[in-house]
């Protein structure tokens with residue numbers, strides 16, 4: 669019911685007392701390797717909640733390729749549309765210092781080969797699902813192509829343009845339904861220094877966005893501990909607050925949010941209802957370490973983040 673197209677990375681994480689400066693060597697703790705990548709994270713988040721999810725992307729012919737495929741399959745994601753490219757898989761080299769701050773260098777590897785020509789089988793699957801979701805750790809032209817396919821087949825396209833900036837046409841932006849961004853990305857797109865401090869200010873900023881002649885069909889802006897705000901078409905913007913939690917690790921919370929949102933939209937929820945569920949899933953994902961390892965099942969969600 670949901671097709672996710674995007675990146676899949678091996679996250680190589682080393683905890684260090686402080687981040688190395690240029691030319692410096694720092695001794696850290698043992699290397700930990702996690703499955704990651706925004707696309708794979710979103711697919712796993714939806715699958716964990718019980719969605720039927722197909723993931724389309726590419727891994728490398730290195731040792732990480734099979735590991736990344738196994739982790740997707742282990743979460744119940746259909747990987748028939750995952751191809752193998754000669755060469756390296758996508759890798760994120762992450763150091764985390766004693767303050768919990770991270771520094772990340774990403775090597776796209778096989779994710780750079782997620783191009784329309786390499787994804788011939790995607791169209792047939794896209795034509796059969798209500799919702800497809802994508803992000804920007806794959807080439808921009810793949811995202812533009814998906815929006816075209818979405819229009820051709822009447823499939824709703826959820827776009828999480830992260831990491832930005834997204835260089836695309838106004839027509840493509842207008843086709844996003846919804847565009848899912850965090851505060852920083854929203855400010856960038858709107859050319860504003862910041863996007864709303866308080867939820868009320870976020871609603872006001874969203875109103876100016878909604879009233880622009882060229883704007884996405886719908887927009888969701890995530891606000892971290894403040895939940896999210898949204899507008900749907902010409903409708904009045906709505907704020908969905910998050911429950912108070914004690915965050916342990918916010919890595920991948922935004923991806924959990926987007927995966928959950930896509931699944932609820934595929935099930936026929938209205939946008940505000942889908943965001944309500946997604947905010948709970950995002951909050952639950954902050955209460956455990958890691959990205960995919962922190963994603964809740966529906967049963968855990970009922971326990972950890974009751975309505």
Ligand code: ADP
Nearest residue numbers: 850890891892893895910921922925947950951
């Ligand atoms: P990103 O991590 O992509 O920058 P946000 O920080 O806006 O995005 O977080 C995305 C979602 O994760 C939020 O909408 C919310 O559901 C959840 N979340 C993040 N931080 C917190 C927090 N401190 N408390 C509760 N929920 C949170």
